[in-house]
Amino acid sequence: MARRHPAESRGRHGRAESPVPDAAVCVRGLVKTFGDFTAVGGIDVDVPRGQVFGFLGPNGSGKTTTIRMLTGSVAPTAGHAWVLGEEVTAHPERVRSRIGYMSQKFSLFEDLTVAENLRFYASIHGLEREVFEQRRAWILRMAGLEGREDELTRNLSVGWRQRLALGTATIHSPELLFLDEPTSGVDPVARRRFWDLLYELAEQGITLFVTTHYMDEATHCNRLAFINAGTLIALGTPTELRDSFGPGATLEDVFVGLEEQSRREP
Amino acid sequence: MSGSLDRIGAVVVKEFRHLFRDPRAIGIVLLMPVFQLLVFAYAISFDVTHLPTILVDNDHTPASREYLRQYSGSTLFEVVGYSDTQAGVIDAFQANRAQVGVIVPAGFGRQLASGAEGEVAVLIDGSEPTSAKVAQAYTTGLNLAAGQEVALAWADRQGASVSGLGGLEPRLRTWYNPERRSAIFLIPGLMVVIIAIVTVQQTAVSLVRERDLGTAEQLAVSPLRRIELMLGKLLPWTGLAFVDVAAIVVLAVWLFGVPLRGDLAVLGAGAALFVFCCLGMGLVISAVAPSMEVANIASLLLAFLPTFLLSGFVFPLDQIPAVLQWISALFPARYMVAISRGVFLKGSGWDELWPQFAALAAYAALALAAASVLYSRRSR
Numbered sequence: 001m002a003r004r005h006p007a008e009s010r011g012r013h014g015r016a017e018s019p020v021p022d023a024a025v026c027v028r029g030l031v032k033t034f035g036d037f038t039a040v041g042g043i044d045v046d047v048p049r050g051q052v053f054g055f056l057g058p059n060g061s062g063k064t065t066t067i068r069m070l071t072g073s074v075a076p077t078a079g080h081a082w083v084l085g086e087e088v089t090a091h092p093e094r095v096r097s098r099i100g101y102m103s104q105k106f107s108l109f110e111d112l113t114v115a116e117n118l119r120f121y122a123s124i125h126g127l128e129r130e131v132f133e134q135r136r137a138w139i140l141r142m143a144g145l146e147g148r149e150d151e152l153t154r155n156l157s158v159g160w161r162q163r164l165a166l167g168t169a170t171i172h173s174p175e176l177l178f179l180d181e182p183t184s185g186v187d188p189v190a191r192r193r194f195w196d197l198l199y200e201l202a203e204q205g206i207t208l209f210v211t212t213h214y215m216d217e218a219t220h221c222n223r224l225a226f227i228n229a230g231t232l233i234a235l236g237t238p239t240e241l242r243d244s245f246g247p248g249a250t251l252e253d254v255f256v257g258l259e260e261q262s263r264r265e266p
Numbered sequence: 267m268s269g270s271l272d273r274i275g276a277v278v279v280k281e282f283r284h285l286f287r288d289p290r291a292i293g294i295v296l297l298m299p300v301f302q303l304l305v306f307a308y309a310i311s312f313d314v315t316h317l318p319t320i321l322v323d324n325d326h327t328p329a330s331r332e333y334l335r336q337y338s339g340s341t342l343f344e345v346v347g348y349s350d351t352q353a354g355v356i357d358a359f360q361a362n363r364a365q366v367g368v369i370v371p372a373g374f375g376r377q378l379a380s381g382a383e384g385e386v387a388v389l390i391d392g393s394e395p396t397s398a399k400v401a402q403a404y405t406t407g408l409n410l411a412a413g414q415e416v417a418l419a420w421a422d423r424q425g426a427s428v429s430g431l432g433g434l435e436p437r438l439r440t441w442y443n444p445e446r447r448s449a450i451f452l453i454p455g456l457m458v459v460i461i462a463i464v465t466v467q468q469t470a471v472s473l474v475r476e477r478d479l480g481t482a483e484q485l486a487v488s489p490l491r492r493i494e495l496m497l498g499k500l501l502p503w504t505g506l507a508f509v510d511v512a513a514i515v516v517l518a519v520w521l522f523g524v525p526l527r528g529d530l531a532v533l534g535a536g537a538a539l540f541v542f543c544c545l546g547m548g549l550v551i552s553a554v555a556p557s558m559e560v561a562n563i564a565s566l567l568l569a570f571l572p573t574f575l576l577s578g579f580v581f582p583l584d585q586i587p588a589v590l591q592w593i594s595a596l597f598p599a600r601y602m603v604a605i606s607r608g609v610f611l612k613g614s615g616w617d618e619l620w621p622q623f624a625a626l627a628a629y630a631a632l633a634l635a636a637a638s639v640l641y642s643r644r645s646r
Contacts (some may be wrong), residue, residue: 074485093489101487105480109280111287116280123276124267124490152287169484178487 002131018082024049024176024207025070029079032065039065042079042229047209047223049175052202054221055211056255060228063211067180070209071101084175097125100174104181106165110154114145117153117168125172132171139167142197159190166197176207195220215252226255233262273490277498281472285502295468299460299510303517306452316344317401319366320358322351327375335384336412337368342404353390365391366401381420442611450525453518454606455579458599459570460514461507461537462544466569467562468503469548474561492641502547507541518610527613536605536619539626543598544569546633553640573599578607601625 003170019124020026025047032040042060047053057063068074070081072092081088083095104186108117118139122132143163145156162182168176182192195217203209207230210221218224219238226234234241245254285291321334346364349355355367358507367389378384388405392398443450476482485495515533518524547569557563575581576590577599583591594600601622608614608622616623 064273071487073483082508093491096487097489099487103483105483107480107484109284109481110479112283116283120276120280121488123279124273124485124488126272126489167368 018085018087020046020082021085022049023047023082024051024084025053025209027066027070027080030066030069030076031078032062032069032074032083033077038230040069040076043227043230043232045225045232045235047207049207050202050205051222052198052208052210052220054218054224055209055227056213056218056224056228057211058213058259061227063227066178066227067101067178067209067211071099071178071235072096097172098175099171100172100177102177102179102182104164104167104184106161108153108161108165108168111152113150113152114140114156114164115149118171121168121171127172135171135173139164139171142200143167158186161191162186162190162194163197168195170201170206174206176209177201179210180210181211181213183214183217186240191217215250215255218251224251226258228259228262231262233258269489270491270494273494274498274501277490277495278501281499281502284472291468295464295506296511298463299514302456302460303453303514303522304576307451307457308449315342317342317366317397317404318346318364319343319368320347320349320355320364322355322367322369324350324372325370325374329375329384330370333370333374333384333412334368336408340408341403342408343612348533349583352387352389359389359391365394365397365566366405368405378416378420381424384416412435449522450605452579453514453522453524454610455577455603457511457514457518457537457606458540458577458602459573459579460510461540461602462569462573462599464510465503465507465544465566466548466551469500469527469545470551470561470565471558472499472503473549473552474555474558478558496641500549504541504545507544508537508612512536524610526610528609528617530609532615532619533606533609536602536609536623536626539623539630540598540602540605542630543626543633546630546637547598549637550633550640553637568597572597576600576605579603598626598629601629 015232018026019028020167023046025045029042029044031042037068039181043066053211055063055066065074069076070088072085072088072095075089082134084098086094109120112120115136118136119132122135125133136226140149143160145160145164148156148160153164156164166182169179183194188195191214198208198210199220210217212218221238222263223237224235224241225232234254235241241254242251245257285295319337321337323330323334337343343366347358349358349367352367352369355369358364358367369387369389371385371387374384374386386409388409390398390401390405411612473482476485476619486492511534515526515530519526548565551561551564551568555564572594573579576583576586576594578594579599583594583600586594604622605614605619605626608619612618
């Protein structure tokens with residue numbers, strides 16, 4: 001095993017306080033290396049509560065690794081990550097009951113029915129019966145699956161599976177929801193409908209941390225961070241980023257330009 | 267704590283739902299043991315009798331007919347045809363119609379009448395060594411007895427007092443399985459094979475499937491701890507393995523008349539340790555295997571084949587090459603086969619079986635430790 005970075009051991013003991021205690025996510029100098037490969041090379045990000053935060057970057061840029069460190073499923077090599085005010089590496093279990101996570105794989109049990117999937121995730125989160133009934137009704141309505149509770153998940157088309165996955169990821173009413181490329185492989189109509197649901201969640205006060213590589217989705221976010229080769233190369237609102245690049249620029253122009261720039265001067 | 271039990275319970279319920287949605291899995295867990303039991307107890311038998319036999323009589327005398335009648339009168343041989351030539355016998359071997367050919371040459375009766383040695387030829391199909399060996403033993407025995415009778419008849423005709431003749435006659439008794447039925451030998455070992463198949467493969471595959479689906483990642487972010495997930499996954503298979511064990515014991519004793527001479531508690535304790543070994547092996551496979559196919563093949567290679575071939579279940583361990591004997595010591599099955607056979611057939615207890623128990627306990631501890639190391643390394 002590799003020797004521990006001093007910052008990590010400090011993190012494990014949970015002594016360090018978050019510099020921004022009321023932020024949904026606060027990241028300082030976060031590093032993850034796999035052998036010689038640096039997946040995430042020391043990033044700093046703050047996400048205030050209640051925002052829709054877009055985390056953008058090409059494939060392999062470190063988006064998923066960052067999310068996995070924030071959800072506590074991968075330990076950082078160095079640096080700190082506070083989620084909802086708790087240091088993740090020190091108290092992953094305190095964080096886990098308050099966050100939700102949805103991956104591009106949708107993470108449903110395909111040989112279980114809609115109702116069985118909901119019941120399983122509800123029991124894992126220890127939901128009370130009345131709370132579960134309420135959440136279940138809301139999710140079925142939200143996903144448009146009322147009356148289809150007993151269908152096998154395998155038989156649902158992609159759009160429904162995606163909305164059901166969103167439902168199971170939020171069954172315990174998390175304060176913060178991580179979405180890792182939740183719309184990949186989904187048709188444009190279902191994507192639009194999915195983003196409507198995300199807005200609905202945001203209106204309820206849930207913070208959303210979304211990775212995507214669709215630029216049209218990026219414009220839906222309150223704030224954006226662009227990561228390339230493990231390094232943050234831009235951070236701001238969509239308008240700020242467009243304006244900084246010149247008149248008439250689209251977000252696409254901004255990111256293509258930034259990526260080329262960062263490749264020229266590493 | 268109660269939260270923890272609730273979460274484990276949720277996983278157990280989910281696992282049973284998976285099982286009942288998948289007819290193949292039910293087949294493997296509940297029907298395969300019964301099927302194997304029937305196959306091994308009825309169809310596969312090492313008790314060779316009714317060897318198909320071709321008779322060739324080129325002598326056509328009362329003496330040759332008398333000699334050949336001993337083959338048709340025996341249950342060990344079954345006369346399937348007659349021929350006039352050796353070529354006829356070989357043809358029958360080629361066509362798999364016969365495994366034994368007996369040729370009585372012309373002049374056989376004359377030789378016996380003159381007090382000379384009668385000569386017969388016995389041909390055996392050696393393509394199946396087991397039956398060939400048995401056929402050789404049977405024909406040797408039959409000819410020995412027949413030869414003795416011929417000699418006595420001749421001595422009698424010469425006026426010698428036969429009753430005064432000395433001789434040596436061993437009285438053989440076989441212990442533990444007096445009729446030497448192969449079902450009694452096989453069923454206690456079969457139990458071990460079935461436990462290994464149910465537990466190793468199912469635990470390995472069910473954990474890898476979770477990872478393939480991405481649900482493992484989802485669960486890693488939930489309040490469900492890894493140990494809770496593991497326990498929830500392993501408990502159903504442990505339970506089912508014991509259902510299988512109980513079913514096999516009941517069928518073995520009531521249907522196949524396998525004697526249960528020892529203590530059920532000893533057998534149960536051995537089975538529990540062996541199940542832990544298997545679960546550990548399944549977990550190790552699931553930690554290392556990159557896909558479900560690999561997990562399936564690995565459990566076949568590491569669980570099924572060694573249990574089947576290197577446990578003493580079918581092939582006696584002291585008759586396989588030394589290298590294979592050493593390899594067999596690396597797998598837990600041989601110890602469990604010894605325990606199972608010891609308890610069933612010999613009524614053995616702790617005093618006799620403690621080395622096997624120690625080996626199984628050590629194996630279980632090692633396998634579970636290796637699995638937990640591999641799993642904690644994965645999440646780094």
